[in-house]
Amino acid sequence: MELLAPAGGIEQLRAAVRFGADAVYLASDRFGMRARAANFALEDIPAAVEIAHAAGVKVHVTANILMEQGDLAALPDYFRALDAAGVDAFIIGDLGAAAIARRVAPRVALHVSTQASVANSEAARVWYSLGASRVVCAREMSLGDIARMREDMPADMEIEAFAHGAMCMAVSGRCLISSYLTGRSGNRGHCTQPCRWSYTLEEEKRPGEHFPIEEDGRGTFIMNAKDMNMLAHLDALRAAGVDSIKIEGRNKKAFYVASVVNAYRQVLDGAPAADFAPELEAVSHRPYGTGFFFGEAEQAPDYDGYEQQAMHVADVVSSDAGARTIVARCRNRFAEGDELEVLSPRVPVSCVVVRNLTWLPDPTESDPDPAPVPVPVANRSCGIYRFSVEVGAAIGAEAGAADDADAGAAVETATRTDDGAADAAVTCVGTDAAVYVGAAAEAEVEAGAAIRADASAATRTDDGAVAAGSLPAAGDFLRVRRFRRSARSGA
The missing domain is CATH 2.40.30.10 (Translation factors)
Incomplete structure (x- = not known):
């Protein structure tokens, strides 16, 4: 399987390349879902591509925000510039943006973002008919779901799946809470992560008196999802038909990228997962789980934080x-x-x-x-x-x-x-x-x-x-x- 690593900036890209990524995904300073990352100025992407390609590493560029009417005019020139820079793939979740990309930059592969919530073979076939060569499957899919979708998809269409990193409590990351509470939309790359906040109840007849939302007698962060860690289950992902495993973390530093990429690289190359599991404990993380791959995802209701x-x-x-x-x-x-x-x-x-x-x-x-x-x-x-x-x-x-x-x-x-x-x-x-x-x-x-x-x-x-x-x-x-x-x- 391809090992796809986050590159939120140039230091992270160098770390990903050096520690064994097969491909990196990054964003320019527009249209990406991680606006708080350092990202890359459009004029700096050719140099980033050169660094990656010199080591045989592919570059995928995200343009996966919810596109608004005002975004469309800038997209043709944007995609042409990325094409000229030599990027290998676009990661897009919006049908309109995908249509523009295929029209103005047909050389560049089209990968369908998890934001599109592709969770069945018919949806995959529609995207394939529009020129997509890969889907990033919806995060809510189990391994069984992925295997069944694989059986009925075009044979030459690839599946990419998140294998490590932060999980969003909303369906494939499409959440309105941040926009509602803060005016900063997660669907436009500005999520303030309100799902990680602690909440209390205020009863109508008792204004100003707050009650904790409790679970098993404890205060709780009811929407706080565990981080994903599939290091011990790479064979299961491969058996389900996954072609590329993706590490989440474009807001992470180079040390995190190096540590996680190194662990997954070693295990993909045949090292026992138990030997490198401690490496994933060494870096900053929330409590680990396995997402939806083996059933319902688990929350971390005790606290929001990292260790x-x-x-x-x-x-x-x-x-x-x-x-x-x-x-x-x-x-x-x-x-x-x-x-x-x-x-x-x-x-x-x-x-x-x-x-x-x-x-x-x-x-x-x-x-x-x-x-x-x-x-x-x-x-x-x-x-x-x-x-x-x-x-x-x-x-x-x-x-x-x-x-x-x-x-x-x-x-x-x-x-x-x-x-x-x-x-x-x-x-x-x-x-x-x-x-x-x-x-x-x-x-x-x-x-x-x-x-x-x-x-x-x-x-x-x-x-x-x-x-x-x-x-x-x-x-x-x-x-x-x-x-x-x-x-x-x-x-």
């Missing part, structure tokens, strides 16, 4: 194998002596211990070459830090695989220059600078190409420790075990 087992603390910018040092961009606080876990594509999670932590100040006009500053704690958001490392053991159930030093196994890494520094271009939300960019492999890393290194670069010793000479590569993520829960009420 995570690990905190993303830094992005690796470069590393120097000879000096055993890492340069990283700080995302959350970490300190001298902390043990950090390293998330890399297609290899077991390992750990490093921070030593000789040093802040690298940005050059200024008055001080173009500032001296490094030793510090006990990295706490400047998006600041650049350097530290030497002690490399620890591989972590988790998958660590056993590290004992097998199979020289035939290819390991994902970044190209390194003659001095051993890994090359990458790293951008930061809120800044325009791309700092500490190496030259030798910049074009390849910028393009998102998956660069293979000899397996000996990450040979592991018999006890599972990373051997000398192997360090985290540019584009890897560093995290620390730090449980966190955010909730407005309840547990």
Whole structure:
């Protein structure tokens, strides 16, 4: 099955590509259902397509809001621009927008958004007759429903299904609550998620006296859906006839995208789901369920909030194998002596211990070459830090695989220059600078190409420790075990 990942911005796109997505879906700054995501300016989409295509990854662009009459005039030029950019598919839920797309950009595949609520083979056939090559099935469908639809659909029409991420309480996301309560329409990409709010009752004869809506004696968030997690059921999705599994999350950060894509990539490639289930607990999530695939979807009535087992603390910018040092961009606080876990594509999670932590100040006009500053704690958001490392053991159930030093196994890494520094271009939300960019492999890393290194670069010793000479590569993520829960009420 195709692994389709969200790309809410350029950092997320690079993470999805590097950690194993077969395709990404994104939006321009118009007509998409996630208006709060960073998204892409229309003029930036050709570069995004180039990054993805250089790594063999397809690009699907969403234009799936509820189209109003005033939107129609802009659609022809919009679709032509996306066609010229080389995108592979449009994800559209509106019949009028679909008709325009087929007329002005017939090269681009038409995928039918879940917003269209395709839940039966006759609906799929109608869309097929209009030129659609794929349907994103309604989220309310069970695996049995999908299998029966598959049997009666055109053989060359594909099925895409959400497999991971947030669930909407409304039918295929078509909800009026946000528009009614706040004036911001979820069907136009501006959902304020009122289904996650806590509600009380006010009785007509007792104004001002509020009563909780209770369930089993507890206060409840009655519309708060669990997040979906189908990692353990990929074979069942495949057996039902699903061609593409989709990860929800265009409002998520690059660390989330990398973690989830990596887990699903590994399991799709044959790793046991139990080995990577903990990776999905590490990232921020609501309680997990399996949506409607095995029956009625479950709610999370106790509280609205997220929890995570690990905190993303830094992005690796470069590393120097000879000096055993890492340069990283700080995302959350970490300190001298902390043990950090390293998330890399297609290899077991390992750990490093921070030593000789040093802040690298940005050059200024008055001080173009500032001296490094030793510090006990990295706490400047998006600041650049350097530290030497002690490399620890591989972590988790998958660590056993590290004992097998199979020289035939290819390991994902970044190209390194003659001095051993890994090359990458790293951008930061809120800044325009791309700092500490190496030259030798910049074009390849910028393009998102998956660069293979000899397996000996990450040979592991018999006890599972990373051997000398192997360090985290540019584009890897560093995290620390730090449980966190955010909730407005309840547990």
